[in-house]
Amino acid sequence: MISLRTTAALAALSLSAYSAYGAAMNKPDVKLNPQPRMRYEITIKVDNAPGPFDRVEGVIDYRVSNENCVPLTPVTGATVAPEKRVPIVLTHSGGNVYKGEIYADLLQDEDYYGKGVCHWSVVAASANLYVKQVDFSAPLFHDDLLKGKPVTRYYSNRSYATTQMERVDTGETDRTQYQDEADATFSITVQAEEKHP
Template identity: 75%
Template sequence: MSRDIYDEANAHLLRSDLASIARLLSGEACTTHVRQWQQLMDRQSRSVPTQSSTQSLPGPQPTRWDGNPKTPGPETMHRTAALLVSLLPLISFADGTAMNKPDVKLNPHPRMRYEITVQVEGAPGPFDRVEGVVDYRVANEACVPLTPVTGATVAPEKRVPIALTRTGDGVYKGEMFADLLQDEDYFGKGVCHWSVVAASANLFVKKVDFSAPLFRDDLFNGKYTTRYYSNRSYATTQLDRIDVGEADRAQYQDEARATFSITVRAEEKRP
């Protein structure tokens, strides 16, 4: 699996969520099922990898996804994880209690405003829609109560859309607030502090989502991220999937020239 920042961070976050879910649901069957999905995720990093890119990676080679709907692909794994996460608020435990979901409040006076710019270069065609999202997560888990019986802690998360407007040829802009969510004592265990995980651009062609995230450190330090995607992936749109691309165009080797890029950057806008 490509060990660039997106795949590594995304895998880390997803593994963390799945581990929490396994502890919450308990039971050997559930734990085994979640572990199987973790292993599948580790073996499959992209929906449509090129032959050259899979051969170029050091160490154990990822399983090549054959496009068969019956074969679990990355989108299937993401959907399974999302489904399990969505079920957490409905879970009842042995003592009859349920996990509390906080009523997340908006900061009435947000000040940390950032302009998000998305630039597409070399795409072989248009996109059906261009969307943006910001993912937030409570940073200090000590403010979150332990789940009854199992003792797991699940940090609250929230995803907020960004309205991206086309401002030029292949250029889209939008705004976000890093302090959009209200820091508050949601559980009676101290103030929970919200933190940005990433701001992401999602460009869709039929059923394919070309995703490019700008993670917290790069966002706050004025850096940018560029992801490269295969033109062949752009033309392969019959299945629902998420394409996270590559951080290095050279990963595509012989097909390196048949690629396009998505760059995401953030600029702080002071009052």
């Protein structure tokens, strides 16, 4: 779980530079919020998997939500909002359940480009369960995350058994999409629960 110590440790992470599809931009000095308050517990539950996973990881993606604070790129003339991916520290809570903590307001809102304050927003928190070269990815997007809504995705057992090629399997939200194989599936459920100070 992300503790205050872990949050402080994240400050030591190198915050990546951003580029606009090859066009150089000023590198924003992205800082962590010194007093994040929007804390959520992430729970990942796996049901009926046909075997173990080599590793279970989590990530949370942030993006600047108000693009008017970002200048146009010199080559394409497009606006490319800065993004940042941060790992979620997960702990095995027994059985098929993993838990971690995130902060929706982890990154500091700031005027990076002299065009007004850029506001960071959560895009999604994702569970990534690996079997050899396959990443079974289960994202929990912004609205569902903030509302505490559990989201379940289904994956084919056949996909679990076919691990020779590197790929990301995002599954289906409806088990019946697998038609005749609907019974030969497993699921990953991701939910966020707000934790008040």
